[in-house]
Amino acid sequence: MALPAELAARSAILRICTRCRTSPLLGSQSIRANGFLPSRQQQQQRSLHQPRIANSPRSVKTSVPRRLSSGVAQPSFSPGGVAAANRAGTAKKPVLQPDDLFHSFTNSPIPEIRRRAAYIRQHGSCPHPDHQPGTGGQPPAHVDFECPDCGIPVYCSKEHWADDYEAHLEICDTLRQINEDDHDLRTGRYFPEFEYAGPQMEEALVNMTNWDTFLYTRNFQAINHDRSMRQATRLLTFPVTVASVLHELSPYSYKSDGRITIEGLKSFSALRYTLHPPKSGGGTDIKGLRPEAPPVRLFILGARAESSLPRDVWIQLAHLFPLSRFHLIFIGPESMANRDDEFPLPPRTPSNRFGAVVEDRVWPSMKISTIVDYYHNIHKTGEFYPYDPYFDCFVLFHPGLGHPSSSHEWEETIPMLLETKAPVIVTGYTQADMDRDVEWVNRTSAGEFDILMEPGENTFRSLRWDLNDLDPQDISAGNWGVWAFRGKRYETTRKSP
Template sequence: MRPSAPYTCKRCLNALQFGPRTTQYSLLSTRLALGRRTLTGACEKPRLATATQVKTQSSQKIAGRRTIASLGDQRQTAKDEPSEYRSPGGLASTPIPESEGRPLLMPNNLFHPFSSSPSPEIRRRAAFIKQNAYCPHPDHHQTRLPTSPNDPEARKSVKGSMPPKHVSFECPDCGIPVSCSEEHWADDYEAHLEICDTLREINEDDHDLRSGRFFPEFEYPGDQMEEAMINMTNWDTFMFSREFRAINDERSLRQATRLLTYPVTIGSVLHELSPYNIKKGGRLTVEGLKSLSALRYSLHPPRSGGGADIKGLRPTPPPMRIFILGARAESSLPREVWVQLAHLFPRVSFHLIFIGPESMTNRDAEFPLPERTPGNPFGAVVEDRLTNSLKISTFVEYYHTLHKAGHFYPYDPYFDCFVLFHPGLGHPASSHEWAETIPQLLETKVPIIVTGYTQYDMERDIKWVQETVGGEMDLLMHPGENRFRSLRWDLNDLDPQDISCGNWGVWAFRGKRYETMMKDTE
């Protein structure tokens, strides 16, 4: 029987009448695993504690777990599809309800150790971490060369007292495998405290994505009147001025920004109301003002006076082409996310071009790729019916191959822009892939927007570009923190000490322009 309306809200009435609502974005958002990683250091300031306090806390936790371990018959064993959850100590709690064959986790029940998680995906992830990640304790000798000053491998010696060993012990505070044994975890507890809170936050966010709840933060607004000004000071002002549904929970805000950081980062640099300007602290250089002024001239055209009748016909400018090179996770984003970029510039149309050998990752439903024909020589996947102002093309190919073929010529600084999300230009494992591409990008004289995981990652990329092309580049925007970075932290499964967030920093450059002047001979 349907409950009386005066005592039940409208949303609950709909849920009781039509059943719980589900969303397709929860699965898509959980598959945003970025391919390349750069090693970062601690993302939070360490808690101030003396060595005696740390040893005392560690001894108390170890004693407590040994007491609970005596209740071995009550400890839960991992199953493929658990119908109930037992706490890490082994005491049974209330069964977890299920929704559509998966466990439904409540907001106050999101923390679970990875190896005993209700989600089979997270349990498989825990097994992968234990098979590939190494213990960060300084007694082990190095497994590779450190890639940054904050790399945990820098704490180890080349010839340590112990050989490398995979992690197997899960920290009871964050629930993630971080050490090879309980003794090493307790001995290195002070160093682990620097990232323990962030790892626990990652744990809860991952379980939240698989909790089975409805995700209202993944519902995006449509067009709005042009007179409504967009405030790009930060995430809060942007979402308020764009009329997003109110998000009052920090976890929901982290989930929303994890997806929106890609289109909004591009829009925040190109928009006329961008927080990056020529003023003091605005990070924009004089050359950057020249390049971005050309793009903003095309992105914010005056009203043409066009109409639907014959008298109202007006010439239409070409679409704004945004080349996203080395595309990985951003190419598999829900298309509703990329439509938000078009809503920021309602008078122009966009053509997003994803280029890279991994640009079809997590898009298994679209395989096999189109055949390479004379009309489509590189087998592009074209999505041209998303909206009347957005078209997306995907090329599973290296950019330097397309550049040599002249596939996108000519380039126009008023209508073209390159974007590189976490390219790893200076990373030892990926720099060789960009050695041929970067000089070709500088030849186009088109702005190139680059993001990075950390300040060190960005500075390493800039140094590599300067060493590779010499003085043939102009810096358009100084490196610094991105105002629209992802607020959610990500974990590198190959190294649990490596935590990062998407698009933490942003900077820009282009090929150097040489201006000539005519000299009067008289």
């Protein structure tokens, strides 16, 4: 029997797609969780943290919706639920065994993967030089032949595959890994890697040197297989990437070999001052009340998949900064896409001018708002004014700033981000994708911004590779690279006579 924890976390990886505006998967239906019946104590604990949706026309389950490219939202993810169900013997019997994960996409025992193969054949183009303009003389052709080594349609014919075999070998092993990882998510096995760690012990410091030290010092369950590590990091890369830049124990530093610039040291030190406050001596009674700082606002612009991740994934931010409060604000025209259980959207009213979906009890120190609109439209109204570099930060996950199909959507937004003087953290899929974004910002806003963090590979990138169904030769990793910038601050200087 499928479990809520498995469905929420596994399915979030299963069809997560942030690379394109449209889904490469067609015609899927919402999967409803038929989870085990929790104990009375578990029900009481769960009700304490049930999110409250502001201005919603009907009851909504939004504690941990997941982002699917084809439009599915799942119910809440309860930590420990998978383990409890596994001990009770209610876990679903695996469809495939761990040593039987490799199958060609076309002949896969999983119907969804067979549909994906059909989509790739319909849209993917053969990369053989004969089909390149001005070289081969042959018209473009769709892929139709599956490589027997990776099981993915990659060429239009066996002849072109054999003729271009040396070039294909460069990515063949990675494509096979993608093949097996996709089948692994659909086996129905027990997924201990989707059970996330709870609050951090005050006496234990987090080591953010790499994924291994992070998971160990955060007291995650031991992950002993590379495939399980890839599945776990595919979701955790979003909050941990942000935390790795803002945390006082960040792996990025201002040194001769570091990537943080002097301007970055100024901006990130301001945020770290807020995120790591000193002990106030406060208590739970009236005499122990102390003034509290406002929550740190993380504006996640152009939100797509990240807006619908299981909420236990984003709660990891609260665990890493236990003395601070967060307000995550997902903004973008696709920020509520594929969250079926939450439609229709709340109406726009004087008290909720942009029809925001507010999840008020995700965690005692975290609130999440989702707004389906472009940021520049919101900025013009002054909805979130004033902006404070001590409390505000913008995050752009794979924004495609320099991509021809999406750069026009950012032309009006970037100047407004520079006006706020708040740091902007940006990630990219590949080195080329990140360099293209940096070059676009340099070209459109030259002299108006400061680099806070030099572009480079992200220590906490997703270890799992993703396949672009529109181009089987295009493989990438979520949040592969990270860099940061902000609007330039002009300071008055005295000129000697």
